[in-house]
Amino acid sequence: MKVELVTNLKRQATRILADLRLTREPVLITEHGQPSAYLVDVKDYEFMQRRLELLEGLSRGERAVLEGRTYSQNEAKKKMSKWLK
Structure with a gap:
C-alpha cells in the first residue's frame, strides 16, 4: 500500500x-x-460497499436463525404469495 x-x-x-x-x-x-x-478507487469502494451489504444481510439471517425467527417453506410461500403472482 x-x-x-x-x-x-x-x-x-x-x-x-x-x-x-x-x-x-x-x-x-x-x-x-x-x-x-x-x-x-471508486470502483473498488463501490465493490467493498456491496460486499459489506451482503455480509450484513448474512449476519442478520444468522441472527434470525439463532433467535428462532424463521419460517417453514409453506409459511414463507403464504407470506410471499402476494409478490409471487
Missing part, C-alpha cells in the same frame, strides 16, 4: 489520483505522522 503525506496530496493530487487509477492500489494518507484517511 502506498503512503502519502497530506501535504503531498494537496500539492500533487493530480499525480496521486492518476497513479491510483492506474494501479488501483489504495493510498494511506498521513497527517502529522498518523494515519488520517484511505484513498481508494
Whole structure:
C-alpha cells in the first residue's frame, strides 16, 4: 500500500489520483505522522460497499436463525404469495 503525506496530496493530487487509477492500489494518507484517511478507487469502494451489504444481510439471517425467527417453506410461500403472482 502506498503512503502519502497530506501535504503531498494537496500539492500533487493530480499525480496521486492518476497513479491510483492506474494501479488501483489504495493510498494511506498521513497527517502529522498518523494515519488520517484511505484513498481508494471508486470502483473498488463501490465493490467493498456491496460486499459489506451482503455480509450484513448474512449476519442478520444468522441472527434470525439463532433467535428462532424463521419460517417453514409453506409459511414463507403464504407470506410471499402476494409478490409471487
